[in-house]
Amino acid sequence: xxxxxxxxxxxxxxxxxxxxxxxxxxxxxxxxxxxxxxxxxxxxxxxxxxxxxxxxxxxxxxxxxxxxxxxxxxxxxxxxxxxxxxxxxxxxxxxxxxxxxxxxxxxxxxxxxxxxxxxxxxxxxxxxxxxxxxxxxxxxxxxxxxxxxxxxxxxxxxxxxxxxxxxxxxxxxxxxxxxxxxxxxxxxxxxxx
Numbered sequence: 348x349x350x351x352x353x354x355x356x357x358x359x360x361x362x363x364x365x366x367x368x369x370x371x372x373x374x375x376x377x378x379x380x381x382x383x384x385x386x387x388x389x390x391x392x393x394x395x396x397x398x399x400x401x402x403x404x405x406x407x408x409x410x411x412x413x414x415x416x417x418x419x420x421x422x423x424x425x426x427x428x429x430x431x432x433x434x435x436x437x438x439x440x441x442x443x444x445x446x447x448x449x450x451x452x453x454x455x456x457x458x459x460x461x462x463x464x465x466x467x468x469x470x471x472x473x474x475x476x477x478x479x480x481x482x483x484x485x486x487x488x489x490x491x492x493x494x495x496x497x498x499x500x501x502x503x504x505x506x507x508x509x510x511x512x513x514x515x516x517x518x519x520x521x522x523x524x525x526x527x528x529x530x531x532x533x534x535x536x537x538x539x540x
Contacts, residue, residue: 459488
């Protein structure tokens, strides 16, 4: 009797997948940075993930005065061509270029400096002051970390402890700016042809 062999499966752990994704996003950022800068914008974030329709590479850009549809289209064309030439991704994917929106992610120290004074949400790798997720006003951002005002308490967090963070909407300030009005809701309607 011989040994029977069935199908062989390779199971990759989350650390291996995270490292592969990080390798792709770092490569894309390096390839695209100068081209995006030449278009008058900056890369805010690069996201590479598997979704139901397949792999998606999202590049979030911003510039002084905000990003428009034409900016996204130009950057998509230029970066798409560069990625075809450099070929950092060995399989099919969809390239999307968009603005980071009002709740932009915070990664680099310059992102944090721009956000000082505004509300941010921070998720840490381990509890800080008994919490891993907190929302507060960003008081300071320095070379080593940040300081948040969370419900009247100052919380210092080193950059190395931050798993992810993003700007939050400042609803009370927004309501005062809009004269205290509730935002209008639009009704969704379906049309038949």
